Amino acid sequence: MTTVLIVDDHSIFRSGLRADLDASVTVLGEAATVDEAVELIASLRPEVVLLDVHLPGGAGGGGAEVLRRSATLLDGVRFLALSVSDSAEDVVGVIRAGARGYITKGSSGAEVSRAVAAVAGGDAVFSPRLAGFVLDAFGAVAGEQAASDDELDRLSAREREVMRLIARGYAYKEVATDLFISIKTVETHVSAVLRKLQLSSRYELTAWALERKLL
Incomplete structure (x- = not known):
């Protein structure tokens, strides 16, 4: 069983993702802004944070800012970026900040669940083609x-x-x-x-x- 925190500013997406994740994933909570995410990550200490790249709040840094403000927890909490964006700038930005992987919102609930398990186990996970951005x-x-x-x-x-x-x-x-x-x-x-x-x-x-x- 892997514990996760879902961070996304769209409540419908959070609800849908929560329902689609398989039984191996336990959702500890949800956050919609940078500030909420940072607070819940520190208090709940999930194994994996499913993190949207573009978030309101904070200083406007989005998912990368959540990572920067949670830097002291990176040894115990792993971050998996989950976004509609597949731009090189977004991918590289959150990976540089400390995310362990990046998958797009076109992924199925089963695919996200497998990615969560992989990241929790220490693997790096990327949607097809996105790994090339990071390598380059x-x-x-x-x-x-x-x-x-x-x-x-x-x-x-x-x-x-x-x-x-x-x-x-x-x-x-x-x-x-x-x-x-x-x-x-x-x-x-x-x-x-x-x-x-x-x-x-x-x-x-x-x-x-x-x-x-x-x-």
């Missing part, structure tokens, strides 16, 4: 790889290509199209990559790539 913003360009040679040497050239696309949030079908291979082959490569790197999910793979500044 944090200087993940060719020649700046910080991963050890030993780790990358475990992967074949094709596995590295698949790894980078999956880490950016591409769906298996998109990877197959880009690399001119079958979806089944993509699945095989992903399984091999996760096994060789001793990871258990694509979310862990994204976090692994982010930490090592890989494209």
